[in-house]
Amino acid sequence: MDMYTVFQIVWWILLGVLLSGLAVMVGMDMGVGTILRYVGRSDLERRVALNIIGPHWEGNQVWFVLGGGAVFAAFPLIYATAFSGFYVVMLLLLWSMILRPLGFEYRSKLPSARWRGMWDWALFISGLVPMVVFGAAFGNLFEGVPFQFSWNLTSTYTGSFLALLNPFAILCGLLSASLSVFMGSVTVMNGAEGVIYERGRKLARFSAVLAAVLFAVGGFWVKGMQGYVLTSSPGAGVPQTPLQQVVTLIDGAWFGNLHTHAWLWLLPALGFAGMLFGLLAANARRSHLAWWSGAMAWVGVIATAGAALFPFMLPSSSEPAQSLTVWNSSSSELTLTWMFGFAVVFVPLIVWYTSWAFYVMRGKVKAEHVAADEHSY
Amino acid sequence: MHDITVVDLSRWQFAITVLYHFLFVPLTLGLSFMLAAMETVYVTTGKQIYREIAQFWGKLFLINFALGVATGLTMEFEFGTNWSFYSSFVGDIFGAPLAIEGLMAFFLEATFVGMMVFGWDRLKRGQHLAVTYMVALGSNLSALWILIANSFMQNPQGATFNPATMRMELTSFTQLIFSHDAQAKFVHTSIAGYVTGAIFVAGISAWYMLKGRHIELARRSFRMAVLFGVLSTAGVITLGDALGFVGGQAQPSKLAAMEGLWKSEAAPMPFNLVAFPSQKEQVNHDQLQIPYALSLLVTHSMDGTVPGFDKLEQQAVGRIKNGIPAVEALQTLASKPGDAAALAQFRAHEKDLGYGFLVQRYAEDVSKATDAEIGTAARDIIPEVAPIFWSFRAMVAMGLAMLAFFVLAVIFSLRNDIVRQRWFLKIAVWMIPVPFLACEAGWLVAELGRQPWTVYGVLPTWMSASTHSVGYMIFSLVGFVGLYTVFIIAEMYLMLRAIRKGPDEPHGDDPDRDSDPMLNNSAKAGPFAGYAEG
Amino acid sequence: MKTLLLFVLFMLIAILVILLAIVLGDSGAWYFAWLVGTGMIVLITAAGGAMLDAQDEHAALETEAGTNAKRA
16 A cells, blocks of 8 residues: 555544544533533533633534534535535534533623523524534435535535435434534433433433434444445556546445454444443432543444545445545645644544643532632633 | 625634734733743742732733633634635645644643643642743644744745645645744744733733832832833834734735835835725825835835835736646646646646635636726735725734833832832823733734735636535624623623722722732631622 | 753753744744734733832832821
8 A cells, every 4th residue: 555545544433432532522612601501500510510621612613613624624525515515514513512602611700690690592503503403414424425526626505405414424413413412421320420410320321221212223224225336447556536437336335344254343333332321320320420431422324424424434325436535635644744744743642631720620529619710600 | 606795704703703812812822921921920939919919910821821721722723614715725735734733732732731720729839930930832833833824824835735635735844843933933923922911011000110019019010011121022013023024025915915015116115104005096195204214114125116016016917827737737636536638737827826816806708808807906915995994004003002111111110119100100000901902913914915816926816615505604703793892891800800809908898819828827617608608 | 950951941942932933933924023022912911010110119119218207
């Protein structure tokens, strides 16, 4: 294998790692936002829940920024095509996401109950909507997205906005939202006590079961779908455009990779195992264990989707031959190499200082402390 | 084919969202280092007042930071959502600095900002100081990578077009990051942020002194702010000159617009201090000139000249004609990759590929482009002169005014009689909006002056936008304007409220009270618990 | 031992700074100027704050000396 192919695959895997980081870290904060109004019945209870993630949400949110940046840098054609094609959905995602920083910073700055209630709804929306969109985007990858290219690779999206919110996409969106709620619930368990803890535990158990059911249903659904098969292309590691391929649609083809490489079944197994362990651990009040199980579930789910689609990244339903793959949408070898160098140095550093930040802020968040400290959210 | 209305609406949307974002960024860049300086005094001298100072300005920093982060998300989305052809065409180069920004800078800044806020009681003094420095470093490194990306749009180097992939590709990473444009622009912008931070702190401190409140905090903050400011303003002006020098060579049409140079002139060239440029007639009305000054300013010599638009337009005609065969060759290569004749033709003309794209706006089949169409396309290389000309002058005037302000302020502050100079304190308060306006003006000069290109000389703006419908664009534009208006109202309200309240005058039902344990700690739990339940 | 460690640490920092200066200076010096300039600006600012306190103490001493002199 030449180096270009290696780097293309490495960046495809790294993208998976970054998306998993996004799902775990941002998903947990968004989960807390989604369940805020349920776990916290009084203002003080809600503030406790918010302050559990208070010191970390900004850092965690960077996983989202980095995920976007990595797609842009490593797979620019995917970034350009997907972001413009999903225009209205992307705007909904964006507008709900930019409510979040303000929800955290501004909510508790005024004593007015109406002000705070309004921001609580903003946090709910900015927790739920992005996670549903995140999952729905994955769902659309399996179904293909209606776009095509002109000779100079100007992409045109030909579908409607509503087509992106079809039943299968919504199923995936709910799966993503339920995993995020699970992570949010166990995070609340990690940092809270008493009634808040108990409400978190209840939701954790519920959402773990829901996620497992949705993941299984999704699997059967995909089996009945038409999958894409790359019958001819310039091949891996060759600079190319998406105008030089032949692609066929075959029923159940998304399971092709799993059939040829049986070990790939470990990935969905990892997903289910994470959900099951998560359920048991939450039930046994082992919230930290439940958190790690939830992270494992995310990795399993995202890896399963990636492995099933490979080498496709963004299939086109209107011009299947112009589908985007790892080979025809990646950056040049030089860019991938430099980016890899930066990732190798900085990702471990990030993990290190993030862990330090969590270590410094460890322990339970006490209601009286939240009330007395002006820095708290 | 691109709908020009959609392109224009995309430009409006980008300009509005980025100018809005850029209201918050400079303050973050500057105030973060000022917080670090304040905390440094606290840690080295152990004086409690500096802790109060750092915490008070830290509170204002956060209100501003939240909106900076929120509106920054928009920017990262917008390249993909609204400039998709741009993103795929130069993403190989442009995407990398953005991703590195996340890895190297934004993570640092965002992780440590949480520690900075919540860590006062959990970290040792030295640790907390280090955290504050990390926030400052992280935010400025963010600016570094963003401006490296931006500089590629201004002065594309370290990249070449690859016909096999139909896009620009990186050829030298070091050329990209060490481009002179990137260097000068980063330092100019970062330090402009310092100036913004300094004026902000000085202005609010002056207001406290006028009101006779928090005098000890205000005097110290003012002293530090004006020292910070005077050095930074000197730096901004130096770098502004360097940027003009570097940028003038790389982007002659931007320079011509900044100076209102319709006709090329012989050295030494006069400088148009005041003029009213008319885009239609291509002349300046009512101009007031300073002889020799332009040659000195932009070439640093008496016998240097820069081309006017007459010359530049003429050059563009030639380059468009040379670029047309490159576009034709690409069209062949798109369907027959590896076609040797087409490849040779492309290589012979690739230098002017971007100019070939320029005429494609008027002649979709470039081989049939008429002389009239080529002429119109060549005329397009002249950006909107009047707004660039005036933004530039406004920026420079504000920069010089701030320098004068800071020099005087330093004198008063060092003589230690600033509290008595009430007229000057009033001026200081009114100075607060000035650096923000100057930063916005700087953005306008840089990016309006780049037109009609998104990547100067390589990719025209009209091709870069996504192929949306007008309806979508109106929807998103209305959404952004609505949302952002609500945000700025909330932000200004909270900011003014926090400023009015000040650092250490606790009121009964006040949620923003200083948490310093030295200050009436016992009174705290009561009212807080009260309203938390209510 | 502590002195030696400090010496090594400072030497390392010095070498790092010099290397950085060479690398950055080669390709145009503005990045380096920013690094040095920012450090300088922050330190001068901090010193300015500390100086204000020194001025205040000095002034207080002078006032005190003045009152003492009057008393005498």
